Amino acid sequence: MDGYEYLNARVRGRASRFLPREFFEQALSADGLNAVIDALLSSPYAAALKDGLSASRLVSSVESVLRRDITLCFAELRGMTPPGVLGLLDIQLGRWDLANILTIVRGKTTEADRERIMACMLPAGQLQEARLAELAAEPDAKSVAASLATGSYTFAHELRESINRISGPRELPGLELEMLRIYFCWALRMLAGRDPNRAIVLSMVRREIDLANIRAALDRVYYGEHGEKPEAVMPIPGGYLSDAFITDLGESPDLERAFGSLEQSWLAPAVEQGILAFGERRSRAVMERFLEAVLIRLGCALFRGDPLGIAVPLGYIWRKHGEYLNLRVLLRGKAHGRPRNSIREALVYA
16 A cells, blocks of 8 residues: 555545635625635635735735645645655646746746746745745856756756756747656656556646647647747647647647647547637637646546545645635636626636
8 A cells, every 4th residue: 555545544634624616606706805815714724814914915915825825735745645655746746846947947037036936936846935935046047957956856957958048038938848848758757667556647647748738739820820830839748649639739720720629639628618718708828727627627536536546645736726726716806806707617616
């Protein structure tokens, strides 16, 4: 069992703190932002909010509390996880580490200040907030790369060369794809073998590869619609969707037909749920939100998996992430006076 029995018992105990769907339904009917904050003050978030909202009830203040909460939850999860299992969890948590490194590099390349960079990060992986703050304080992207390489972060040395090649904001999209490719190739190497627990993590990583490839293909379609001639998509290997599928997706004449073509994949629920919303707004962000929601729901469903394997803590990670996203959507929607149905449409509800 490799320590899973004790770990999963503790993780299941923590799951009692998740907000039920009824909380969100009631919050959707609440009148304004303050009513939602009052509801949270009667929830498991009460203690953290009372400490964090002493001076302000701004959305940014509440989101800061939520970021600290999820960071603490994942740090505690890593702390209670046996070494043989921790490596598998860190492969999944690496998605946030990579996103944070990209945020820092993007900020340094566009000359954003340290405070703005830190506000955009979610310290949910191996790189904790103090380490990320050190990286954000570096003077430029090359200094970030050098600092990464001196630490113990898993695949930092593979990122250094890519970061060092960037010379301006126009190169950021290419850098992002290259760094994603580095992360996913590393993850696939770590997950090689026949162990069933590795196979569970691998399944989620392969789906994340599909989403990364789909986003690249949709970008190509979008720029093509606007008269540009972007280069052909070079799919990241290892996903469930074939290179031919991704290439054909990138050749779609418009975003609507590209979105519709995903009905032939595991992302069909996103098309069913989101095609009308996309048709109304013609927004890639709307489309990608529905695609991401399918991935999150699949991850959350793992929580009900084998009680003596990696599925339970992995599902916990996705459920906590889903709740964090749902609360952000709810708070921002209420703060901006969006209609209830519009906010509900954006909730993951996993």
